[in-house]
Amino acid sequence: MSKILIRGAKVLGGEPQDVLIDGETVAAVGQDLDAEDAEVVEAAGRVLLPGLVDLHTHLREPGREDSETVLTGTRAAASGGYTAVFAMANTFPVADTAGVVEQVWRLGREHGYCDVQPIGAVTVGLEGRKLAELGAMHESAAGVTVFSDDGKCVDDAVIMRRALEYVKAFGGVVAQHAQEPRLTEGAQMNEGVVSAELGLGGWPAVAEESIIARDVLLAEHVGSRVHICHLSTAGSVEIVRWAKSRGIDVTAEVTPHHLLLTDELVRTYNPVYKVNPPLRTERDVLALREALADGTIDIVATDHAPHPHEDKDCEWAAAAMGMVGLETALSVVQDTMVDTGLLTWAEVADRMSFAPARIGRASGHGRPVSAGEPANLTLVDTAYRGSVDPAGFASRSRNTPYEGRELPGRVTHTWLRGKATLVDGKLT
Amino acid sequence: MQRHLISAADLTRDDAVLILDTAEEMARVADRPIKKLPTLRGRTVVNLFFEDSTRTRISFEAAEKRLSADVINFTAKGSSVSKGESLKDTAQTLEAMGVDAVVIRHGASGAPYRLATSGWIDAAVINAGDGTHQHPTQALLDAFTMRRRLIGRDAGIGQDLAGKRVTLVGDVLHSRVARSNVDLLHTLGAEVTLVAPPTLVPVGVETWPCEVSYDLDSTLPKSDAVMMLRVQRERMNAAFFPTEREYSRRYGLDGERMARMPEHAIVMHPGPMVRGMEITAEVADSDRCTVVEQVANGVSIRMAVLYLLLGGNEPAVSHARTTEEK
Secondary structure, three states, rough: OOOEHHHHHHHOOOEEEEEEEEEOOEEEOOOOOOOOOEEEEEEOEEEEEEEEEEEEOOOOOOOOOOOOOOHHHHHHHHHOEEEEEEEEEOOOOEEEOHHHHHHHHHHHHHOOOEEEEOOEEEEEHHOOOOOOOOOHHHHHOOOOOOOOOOOOOOOHHHHHHHHHHHHHHHHHHEOOOOOOOOOOOEEEEEEEOOHHHHOOOOOHHHHHHHHHHHHHHHHHHHHHOOHHHEOOHHHOOOOOHHHOOOOEEEEEEOHHHHOOHHHHHHHHHHHOOOOOOOOOOHHHHHHHHHHHHOOOOOEOOOEEEEOOHHHHEEEEEEEOOOOOOOOOOOHHHHHHHHHHOOOOOOHHHHHHHHHHHHHHOOOOOOOOOOOOOOEEEEEEEEEEEEEEEEEEEEOOOOOOOOOOEEEEEEEEEEOOEEEEEEOEEEOO | OOOOEEHHOOOHHHOOOOHHHHHHHHHHHHHOOOOOOOOOOEEEEEEEOOOHHHHHHHHHHHHHHHOOOOOHHHHEEOHHHHHHHHHHHHHHHHHHHHOOHHHHHHHHOHHHHHHHOOOOOOOOOEEEEEEOOOOOHHHHHHHHHHHHHHHHOOOOOOOOOOOEEEHHHHHHHHHEEEEHHHHHHHOOOOEEEEEEOHHOOOOOOOHHOOEEEEHHHHHHHHHOOOEEOOOOOOOHOOOOOHHHHHHHHHEEOOOOOOOOOOOEEEEEOOOOOOOOOOHHHHHHOOOOOOEEEEEHHHHHHHHHHHHHHHHHOOOOHHHHHHHOOO
């Protein structure tokens, strides 16, 4: 019963093929494969992708289990087609020691819905002053390779430089939350026409762009690699494009919501649209889409940020920042990138699986769909159309900006090392 | 008229003129020996103040009492209720008590909008100032003051402010008064110019229906009304301008500057004034300065707004007056 035959799926959006899973591995890919002893999944018309990898997830455990836990978060991930997620370090306690990262990693393994790869904090307590024990976290069972103070910017140039240099010893990468703190004091939304009218504190694009500019230059100077989290402005795209053309080892991510939503939505004062970095303008959205298409932006990462209802059901200024995203990411990418002709499904596989796994060094994930590879797979019904209903979310939190919005595509099956975690849209 | 008054931008020209005309009627009540109308008898209005503002609260309270409403003052200032949940909880408590209108002052931009649109409460919501967003009754009382002074008390009835040139000076960035006034004055046909150091003008101002200048002196001769905005001293520490003296030299209104204004032009200020910095005592105490009238007009405007939002189909003030005059 460990054999599964996925019949007639468009592998990476190509011609229909059969894919045979045997145990934890893809046994064969081809036409008219033998279904004997295998459970058959009829997949005609659907797209088969490598299991998605999210380089930017907030699982909230330990510390804010009322928002999300490793279990609920990985169930949400499996629902969204993910087989691996990188869990951000801003938990309570902060994931700045080997003990905390190992705990999170183990919980992921035990629950079995999705591999959890913890991200270690760059600095102790995310305070930006003293480097955390990056080497110990790397050497722990969790094998941390990505470090980030996400939620906060490593704004001290010297600390950032040292972190970039230090992680070279073990091939790590520093993922920067680019936000100049002084320029964003009291910031509530994108600084521009809408903030001027609404009287909400502005988060200027330059606060992101100036840090990215500094960090790519630092990475160049010390010969390290840097990853830019949730890039959100047209100007940031230009800087990353320039840095790449110069040969600097920089990678960048964009969230699904920054590909779709604009700051015009803030006019509703509905805190479901409050996120950091903030929703930007139409011009930024179009620049981000273009950059994701041409590879300037390497990956899509969700920045899945669960918050309980009471943290959002209040006035804007008091509300928490963030949106859940794991369960809607692929639909938003289909809507903004595939259905618009900007990306093929093979390129989606690159932006949402191959590349994030490569950046995060997640071995066993982001592998080609071919014989001998780990059976981490996601099956998508791309013809599906339906409106988003958060009541059906596996995530413990419901703070989605897409409630009631029609989005295309639906993940029907997810397999983690050959074990189904999602079958016909239902978690196992 | 809409059910709530959240932003001056929500008012049409006709709505705004109706409020000003109604306020003119209300103003007559203040001249009576008994300054009271029965219009809102049996209705309950809550003044929900999450932020200190004695002047605005007293003005609303006076307006409510002159209309015979039952008034509840709820002062919720401070950290204990600064969390968002409290706004919702408070709203639902008031809802349970059968409140008809909530006058809300809140430090967070958008709080009145949330209160009016989140389904937390059924009452009419009147924005008495939210963060750096809006203060619509202030804009209305300013427009009312301008209409009376520049057109005339009776001549102004039914009129808007078409062609009047209004200059707002000072901290536009943090000013809900400026935002409300730009919206309303534009709706009423006035030409608005904002004058401030570039640090105190919001990024994105170019879409506003007004001009922006950094030079007060060249603007004054073309102004029918000059409204000085309050500049908080703490702005200096945040490097919005170098020193108080420099601000005062460039953007303060003194007698010499006032003399550049046309003969008929008035000086306005939403109060409280920082004398010496943004306005000299000489200007503040001159008869061109309308600060005290603005306060009196505030009551009339707030009566008009409450009446129009809550009075609905009941007899208008003009009817009450007619009866009395018989």
